[in-house]
Amino acid sequence: xxxxxxxxxxxxxxxxxxxxxxxxxxxxxxxxxxxxxxxxxxxxxxxxxxxxxxxxxxxxxxxxxxxxxxxxxxxxxxxxxxxxxxxxxxxxxxxxxxxxxxxxxxxxxxxxxx
Amino acid sequence: xxxxxxxxxxxxxxxxxxxxxxxxxxxxxxxxxxxxxxxxxxxxxxxxxxxxxxxxxxxxxxxxxxxxxxxxxxxxxxxxxxxxxxxxxxxxxxxxxxxxxxxxxxxxxxxx
Numbered sequence: 001x002x003x004x005x006x007x008x009x010x011x012x013x014x015x016x017x018x019x020x021x022x023x024x025x026x027x028x029x030x031x032x033x034x035x036x037x038x039x040x041x042x043x044x045x046x047x048x049x050x051x052x053x054x055x056x057x058x059x060x061x062x063x064x065x066x067x068x069x070x071x072x073x074x075x076x077x078x079x080x081x082x083x084x085x086x087x088x089x090x091x092x093x094x095x096x097x098x099x100x101x102x103x104x105x106x107x108x109x110x111x112x113x114x
Numbered sequence: 115x116x117x118x119x120x121x122x123x124x125x126x127x128x129x130x131x132x133x134x135x136x137x138x139x140x141x142x143x144x145x146x147x148x149x150x151x152x153x154x155x156x157x158x159x160x161x162x163x164x165x166x167x168x169x170x171x172x173x174x175x176x177x178x179x180x181x182x183x184x185x186x187x188x189x190x191x192x193x194x195x196x197x198x199x200x201x202x203x204x205x206x207x208x209x210x211x212x213x214x215x216x217x218x219x220x221x222x223x224x225x226x
Binding site for chain 1: 118148150155156157158160203205207212213214215216217218219
């Protein structure tokens with residue numbers, strides 16, 4: 001069945017560095033993918049909508065220059081957290097809808113910035 | 115703006131009990147509603163999806179209901195087991211969109 005793979009599952013990086021998270025649709029094409037973030041004891045919040053071949057759409061309050069999204073192919077979207085700081089430590093998860101309108105989620109990525 | 119609220123925030127029950135988790139949403143113009151399970155340190159597992167035209171969905175010991183007009187959904191878990199311990203998330207999709215709006219979840223602990 002359709003699967004969305006997210007990598008890495010866990011990442012620790014130093015403050016000031018950048019980290020890239022990948023989201024892949026394994027057996028279907030996804031022209032749109034979504035990136036969510038979840039802080040402890042909070043809801044999953046939509047950060048941005050990733051569109052293949054065009055610019056991502058960011059939700060209010062999400063810095064586009066800090067959270068770079070690239071959707072260069074129909075099966076891959078990447079989220080790069082640039083100049084990461086401890087307050088960026090969070091759970092990041094992507095999702096992708098299939099042509100049949102089923103939405104699949106990746107396994108999520110835990111980012112810790114030290 | 116859609117808001118999703120889940121009550122209670124946490125629930126602890128002895129093994130074998132039946133239980134109900136509640137979800138409410140402010141905008142009834144939804145496309146569907148989903149219940150997810152999230153285990154500590156893990157991603158999301160989709161449990162049940164109810165289309166806006168449906169009233170309920172069942173899967174094994176789980177039954178989810180939807181009252182779109184009142185903006186409410188419940189997740190019923192029968193004969194709870196320690197393995198059911200997790201955080202349960204409710205999420206709605208707006209009409210014409212694939213974006214999900216999530217509640218904060220209910221953390222369930224089933225005590226052996």
